[in-house]
Structures are given as structure tokens and as C-alpha cells.
Amino acid sequence: MAHEDAHQDTRGFWEQFYAEREQVWSGRPNVVLVEEVEGLAPGTALDLGCGEGADAIWLASRGWRVVAADISQAALDRAAAHAAAVGVDGRISWARHDFSRSIPPGRYDLVSAHFLHSPVDDPRDAALRAAAEAVAPAGTLLVVSHEAVPWHEHMDFPTPAEVLDSLEIDPAEWMVEQLTSRPRRTTAPDGGEVDVSDSVVRLRRSSPAS
Ligand SMILES: C[S@@+](CC[C@H](N)C(=O)[O-])C[C@H]1O[C@@H](n2cnc3c(N)ncnc32)[C@H](O)[C@@H]1O
Numbered sequence: 001m002a003h004e005d006a007h008q009d010t011r012g013f014w015e016q017f018y019a020e021r022e023q024v025w026s027g028r029p030n031v032v033l034v035e036e037v038e039g040l041a042p043g044t045a046l047d048l049g050c051g052e053g054a055d056a057i058w059l060a061s062r063g064w065r066v067v068a069a070d071i072s073q074a075a076l077d078r079a080a081a082h083a084a085a086v087g088v089d090g091r092i093s094w095a096r097h098d099f100s101r102s103i104p105p106g107r108y109d110l111v112s113a114h115f116l117h118s119p120v121d122d123p124r125d126a127a128l129r130a131a132a133e134a135v136a137p138a139g140t141l142l143v144v145s146h147e148a149v150p151w152h153e154h155m156d157f158p159t160p161a162e163v164l165d166s167l168e169i170d171p172a173e174w175m176v177e178q179l180t181s182r183p184r185r186t187t188a189p190d191g192g193e194v195d196v197s198d199s200v201v202r203l204r205r206s207s208p209a210s
Contacts, residue, residue: 007098010121011071018052018074025051027082029058030114031184032144032200037062040140043109048099048131049116053079053092059110060088067104069095099127107136114144117157125166132167132174138207140177143167147181147199151188160199169203178202 018024033055042063047056052075056068060083070076076094083089095104099116100123111131116124128143135141146157158166160179180200188194 007101007121010098010100010118010123013120014070014072014118015074018072018078023052023078025054027052027054029055030144032182032198033112033114033142034058036142036178036200036202037110037112037140040110043139044106044136045110045112046104046106046108046131046134048103048111048113048127050079050094051075053082053094055112055114056092057083057086057088059112060091061086064091064110066092067095067106067108068092069097069099069104071096071098099123099130103127103130103134106134107139108134109136109139110142111135111139112142112144114142115146116143117146117155128163128167132169132203135203135205137205139205141167141174141201141203141205143201145199145201146196148197150194150196151190158199160201163199163201164203167201167203173206175204175206176201177204 045059045064045066047068050056050068050070056066059066073096080094083092097103111134113131132141143163178200182198182200186196
């Protein structure tokens with residue numbers, strides 16, 4: 001498939017995904033984001049695959065200045081409306097990117113990618129390598145992925161070690177702060193309560209003096 005066709009397919013898939021329902025996600029920030037970031041001093045943050053913006057809005061409400069990016073304009077518009085409704089729109093820039101081509105430029109104190117999975121033309125590995133590049137010295141990279149999800153039984157999700165490997169980082173430059181499988185209880189698409197497991201990879205980039 002030509003590159004432009006692949007881009008249109010991926011974008012079309014996600015635009016339709018968001019257009020089909022008024023709200024897809026819960027509107028609450030991801031549990032692991034809150035657990036892992038609560039103790040960090042606010043700075044600049046990049047949220048890759050921000051969807052409807054709940055993580056970016058939570059970060060902004062905690063004092064972070066956020067760039068939040070996604071391929072879907074419908075998701076970004078919805079996210080921006082939520083941010084304006086809760087009064088944090090001045091702290092968030094929304095950016096449309098197809099991560100197979102680009103991510104927002106710059107260096108950030110926190111780069112967060114939660115559930116950056118796609119059934120079409122998955123940009124994940126290249127995007128996560130670019131995400132690591134975008135972390136400022138002494139900054140944090142937080143990658144949270146599905147690991148075991150009952151309603152996606154047929155899909156092959158990476159273990160925390162596989163996520164770490166895919167980043168291709170220089171171990172001399174990074175400290176591994178979390179490399180864990182974290183179980184949680186959630187609501188399945190059919191409304192039932194189920195156990196899932198998230199893979200959590202949190203890394204800290206060394207500062208020039210360290
Ligand atoms: C499973 S959702 C997760 C959304 C959000 N991070 C959350 O935790 O609720 C994956 C998100 O990645 C975005 N995405 C998928 N492929 C992309 C690509 N090639 N470039 C940019 N964003 C992409 C989708 O539009 C979607 O919002």
C-alpha cells in the first residue's frame with residue numbers, strides 16, 4: 001500500500017471510531033498515569049495518542065504545560081472542548097499528527113504514551129522510539145500498554161520487557177524505574193467487570209551532570 005493510502009486508511013479508521021459515539025472513553029485519567037506522575041514536579045509534558053484528552057486535562061490541572069497529539073481531529077476537537085469546559089485549555093496545545101510520519105517537535109520533562117495500539121498500520125515501535133528521543137535530560141518516559149485484555153484475546157500484546165526492547169535506548173543514558181505488569185479491574189465493552197493487565201514501563205533519562 002502506498003504511504004499516502006496507508007495514512008488515509010489509518011486516519012479514516014480513527015475518525016470513524018470517534019464519530020460513531022459521542023464519548024468513547026471514560027473521561028477519567030488513566031490510573032497508572034495518576035499513580036506514576038502524582039509525585040513528579042510539573043513541567044512540560046507530551047501525551048502521545050491523547051484520544052479524548054482525559055490524561056492531558058488531568059496533567060494540565062496538576063500544573064503541567066501539555067502538548068497532546070493524536071491522528072484523529074474528531075478526538076482532538078472533543079478533547080479541546082472538555083479542556084475548555086474545565087478551564088485548563090490555556091495549558092494544553094492540541095496537535096494532529098500521524099505518528100508513522102511525525103510527532104510534535106521539542107523536548108519534554110514527561111512523555112506519556114498510554115495504550116498506543118492500533119489495528120491499522122500500527123505506528124507503535126517507531127513512535128515510541130521517537131517518544132524516547134523527545135524526553136528532556138532528567139525527564140521521564142512513561143509507556144503503558146495493554147498486556148492481557150479478555151476481549152482482545154486474539155491480539156498479541158507486548159510484555160514490559162518487550163516494550164523496553166522496542167525502545168532501543170542506550171542503557172547508559174536511562175534508568176529503568178518501572179518494568180511491571182500491573183493488574184486492574186475494569187469494565188469490559190459488554191458492561192461486565194473483568195480483570196486486565198497493563199504493562200508499565202517508566203524510564204528516567206540521565207541529566208548531563210549525572
Ligand atoms: C486505544 S486509544 C488510547 C487513547 C488514550 N491514550 C487513552 O488511554 O484513553 C489509541 C489512540 O491512538 C491514536 N492513534 C492510533 N494510531 C495513530 C497514529 N498513527 N498516529 C497518531 N495517533 C494514533 C488513536 O486515534 C487513539 O486516540
